[in-house]
Amino acid sequence: MLLLIFLFGLRLLLNATFSRAAPPSSQDRCRCLFGDACWPSTDDFASLQKQLSQPLLHPLPPASPCYPISHPSGDCDEVHQQWTNASWRAHQPGAMQGENFETFVFSNGTTSACFMDTSLGVPCTQGSVPVIGVDARDDVDLQAAVRFAASHNLRLVVKGTGHDLSGRSTARGSFIIWTHNMKNITFHDTFTPQGAPQSDAHDHAITLGSGVQWQEAYEAVTAKNRVLVGGLSAGGTVGAAGGWVLGGGHSVLSPSFGLGVDNALQFTMISSNGTRYVANAYQYANLFFALRGGGGGTYGVVTSVTYQTHPNLPLIAAAFATSTNSTTPNAPLETLFSDLIHLTPELSDAGWSGFFSLAPDPTTGALGLSGFFVMLNGTLDRANEDLGRFFSTAQSLANASDNALTVQTSFITPVDSFFIWYQNFFPQTSSAGSNGAIGSWLLPRDVIEQDPDRVVKTLLPLTILSIS
Ligand SMILES: Cc1cc2nc3c(=O)[nH]c(=O)nc-3n(C[C@H](O)[C@H](O)[C@H](O)COP(=O)(O)OP(=O)(O)OC[C@H]3O[C@@H](n4cnc5c(N)ncnc54)[C@H](O)[C@@H]3O)c2cc1C
Numbered sequence: 001m002l003l004l005i006f007l008f009g010l011r012l013l014l015n016a017t018f019s020r021a022a023p024p025s026s027q028d029r030c031r032c033l034f035g036d037a038c039w040p041s042t043d044d045f046a047s048l049q050k051q052l053s054q055p056l057l058h059p060l061p062p063a064s065p066c067y068p069i070s071h072p073s074g075d076c077d078e079v080h081q082q083w084t085n086a087s088w089r090a091h092q093p094g095a096m097q098g099e100n101f102e103t104f105v106f107s108n109g110t111t112s113a114c115f116m117d118t119s120l121g122v123p124c125t126q127g128s129v130p131v132i133g134v135d136a137r138d139d140v141d142l143q144a145a146v147r148f149a150a151s152h153n154l155r156l157v158v159k160g161t162g163h164d165l166s167g168r169s170t171a172r173g174s175f176i177i178w179t180h181n182m183k184n185i186t187f188h189d190t191f192t193p194q195g196a197p198q199s200d201a202h203d204h205a206i207t208l209g210s211g212v213q214w215q216e217a218y219e220a221v222t223a224k225n226r227v228l229v230g231g232l233s234a235g236g237t238v239g240a241a242g243g244w245v246l247g248g249g250h251s252v253l254s255p256s257f258g259l260g261v262d263n264a265l266q267f268t269m270i271s272s273n274g275t276r277y278v279a280n281a282y283q284y285a286n287l288f289f290a291l292r293g294g295g296g297g298t299y300g301v302v303t304s305v306t307y308q309t310h311p312n313l314p315l316i317a318a319a320f321a322t323s324t325n326s327t328t329p330n331a332p333l334e335t336l337f338s339d340l341i342h343l344t345p346e347l348s349d350a351g352w353s354g355f356f357s358l359a360p361d362p363t364t365g366a367l368g369l370s371g372f373f374v375m376l377n378g379t380l381d382r383a384n385e386d387l388g389r390f391f392s393t394a395q396s397l398a399n400a401s402d403n404a405l406t407v408q409t410s411f412i413t414p415v416d417s418f419f420i421w422y423q424n425f426f427p428q429t430s431s432a433g434s435n436g437a438i439g440s441w442l443l444p445r446d447v448i449e450q451d452p453d454r455v456v457k458t459l460l461p462l463t464i465l466s467i468s
């Protein structure tokens with residue numbers, strides 16, 4: 001068992017000074033950026049256009065409809081309404097899930113950005129949003145795009161949804177390959193990887209184009225009464241065949257069926273010279289190995305991934321939420337957090353997965369501990385034994401705490417399938433569009449088993465973290 005810990009940091013960019021900065025320069029950089037003398041000419045782009053199925057993209061920052069301030073170019077009300085909507089952002093080539101990644105901060109502290117808040121009086125500039133690129137729909141589009149980028153030495157970014165937690169799917173002065181519209185989904189009653197013997201045929205596999213997002217993938221497998229190891233986010237907006245699987249692919253179903261990479265049977269990929277590879281355990285096996293965890297964009301542009309699906313089993317769902325009257329960890333919260341950390345190896349052995357978070361209330365700043373858990377094909381008796389005890393502890397601590405700790409909710413319930421759980425129990429509130437930076441650590445099981453109190457003492461003061 002490994003625990004994945006996410007730490008969230010809020011970074012306010014508004015204190016920086018603003019500038020209508022000059023276009024980026026590639027002096028001292030190895031790639032050709034927009035504004036440099038080496039940037040391709042209009043004729044170069046016209047000849048690229050002839051090879052593409054779609055018009056060239058000219059991505060804009062998501063707040064651009066609000067500008068110029070005197071005569072907004074688009075529907076600024078919509079921008080305000082949708083700003084935190086993860087789907088709205090994922091559908092735009094110029095938007096990231098985290099607003100800060102759209103902003104560029106120069107080494108002297110000045111900023112190029114396009115703020116939703118027009119009252120700042122700052123003109124909208126391109127920031128770190130790519131200036132031009134390809135709305136890829138097939139291999140031919142991708143091959144033309146990568147060859148063009150390579151021949152002009154452009155800074156290339158590949159983007160499906162903009163969920164990258166370090167902002168790597170956007171870059172100032174870059175050329176973008178947007179895979180978002182590569183939405184093909186093919187179900188295979190039987191799938192044999194290319195080059196494999198017939199004896200390695202897999203029943204019930206699914207091939208997803210690299211623009212497919214988890215909501216779409218879950219709907220497709222549910223229609224076949226199957227389940228797919230996949231990620232969680234409000235609205236199912238994370239890419240199902242992009243950065244998620246290339247980085248490993250964590251899922252609440254992983255204790256039963258492995259990580260995303262354990263379920264990948266085959267990748268198709270376009271390399272930087274435009275060569276198309278079909279990689280699996282039988283051909284280009286090294287590339288297959290590398291793609292399963294080597295990171296987004298490291299080896300080429302993935303065009304599709306074929307996954308093993310699994311039987312659609314019922315599960316037990318559990319969740320709890322507590323709040324405190326304090327902005328720093330108080331005694332009952334510390335006891336409860338410690339209890340949960342001590343319990344984690346046992347929960348893992350019993351087949352539970354899920355997330356728990358320590359976070360301040362967005363309005364009051366008071367800390368709270370909350371979590372949700374899933375046990376595939378589990379029993380209510382077992383669930384009550386494992387988690388019922390913890391929920392009772394929470395209630396007892398709250399009862400004795402004189403309002404220092406409050407239990408807002410706690411429940412354990414059977415659910416017919418993963419998709420029903422995902423739609424009804426997983427929080428669907430959008431949390432996109434803010435300034436944030438997230439760090440994560442893999443915590444080996446023995447660290448928790450050997451010194452759980454030290455884990456508690458280390459993590460608790462951080463006051464904003466999520467453990468999965
Ligand atoms: C709200 C939220 C929820 C999340 N939930 C989970 C979760 O449950 N489990 C989990 O494991 N992770 C989760 N993540 C992390 C997420 O899996 C990674 O950020 C992942 O890289 C996102 O991939 P993407 O393709 O959706 O995003 P993008 O931002 O489009 O791409 C991410 C990276 O992959 C590259 N890339 C994208 N498409 C391709 C392609 N076709 N070929 C080559 N490179 C490509 C990009 O260049 C970039 O480097 C979550 C992140 C967020 C913001």
